Amino acid sequence: MIKKVLIANRGEIAVQIIRSLHEMNMKAVAIYSTADAESLFVDLADEAVCVGGPNDAYLNIPAILNAAVLTGSDAIHPGYGFLSENNEFAELCEKCNVKFIGPSSSVIDLMGNKSNAKTAMKNNGVPTIPGSEGFLNSFDEAKKISNEIGYPVMLKAAAGGGGKGIRRVDNDDELKVAYEDTKRESKLSYGDDRLYLEKDISDAKHIEMQAIRDQFGKAIYFPERDCSLQRNHQKIIEESPSLKLSEQERTELGQIVVKAMQGIDYENTGTFEFLMDRNHNFYFMEMNTRLQVEHTITEEVAQVELIKSQIMVANGDHLPYDQKDCKVKGYAIECRINAEDPKNNFIPQAGKIKSVRFPYGTMGVRIDSGIESGSVISPYYDSMIAKIIVHMPTKEKAINKMLRALTEFEIEGVNTNRDFLIDLLKDQCFNSGDFNNNYIESTFLKEWMKKNEDKQV
Structure with a gap:
């Protein structure tokens, strides 16, 4: 029986986990770095333990496990990022008899290596992108496969993630350079x-589907998310459902996902990421064995509380809902408010927040954040400071409300991407759903930068 949970994370996701635990009448233990000592999530927790300096605290496995044992925590929730997909951490939790709120260490290991994950998915009937079978043994092998499937191709680090260790290659000469560069970079970054x-399937949408499976083998998929609006492989705006999927396609994709969950004996929640081409063919990219930043829009559209569901599954409880309960209910959109300067190549902005005004107080608007007036945006961590989520009956109504919410949102002390998001929401291609995963970088950003340059002249 889980009664106390240590949160191995920080910021807004730590805040949301703490709130869920308190609503479930469970105790929350926060860990924090010296840079986060005055943070909101530390104040909200029942107990808080400092586990190191700003550079290593949230990756300090021995200190985190010691904190869990010393505080009598029954489980650890990893949130997303940091150690959330670290199979060694999950395995050590198991050895310390502290329940890791997520899949088993062996499944994390399987799905964390993209090449092995692709093979596992292929064996379970999930459509995959044409490419190498397993790892590349040499440049000559890479060249042979590239010529067989046709350029362009994407060369990827097996242990990569978050857009790192990926290179697009258009011919043999580029492949030769990229092969050595990516191999060297991967060794330095991931060992x-x-x-x-x-x-390379460039003209495609980034469609992902989250699912959950309890310890009794019951698996449920949730409505898909369209996460195609990206820059440098980082998501900016997410929506659910996709305007381009039919109900039949949604059902078929969901059935594929559930079959894969059963096939790898997956426990808890995870997300399958796909590329969907112009002909609506789906190709598996990777699986995230954790909660995701954009889980919020899934919660709104499916009307479930995913963090609570994670904790229930870890506790050995039955999922309290069925597939029929998780159909599409309206439309949801999430905008990530980042401390960055879009006009200056999106350089992250650190500093103290002198004041902040969130657009609270109307139906359909939700704000997830770990900051308040007086908080410090640290240079050591991700620049996201808040997520604004709107849930309405239609996309048109949701965009209209989101525009109002973003216009009301004000922050003093750091620059943000608020105005960039407002302009993106007004974009006709976004409104109609006619955009792919390259749209921001290939089209919108170039036009947006030119427009802002013209304003300054």
């Missing part, structure tokens, strides 16, 4: 220089 390659 693993294994590579694989896939056919």
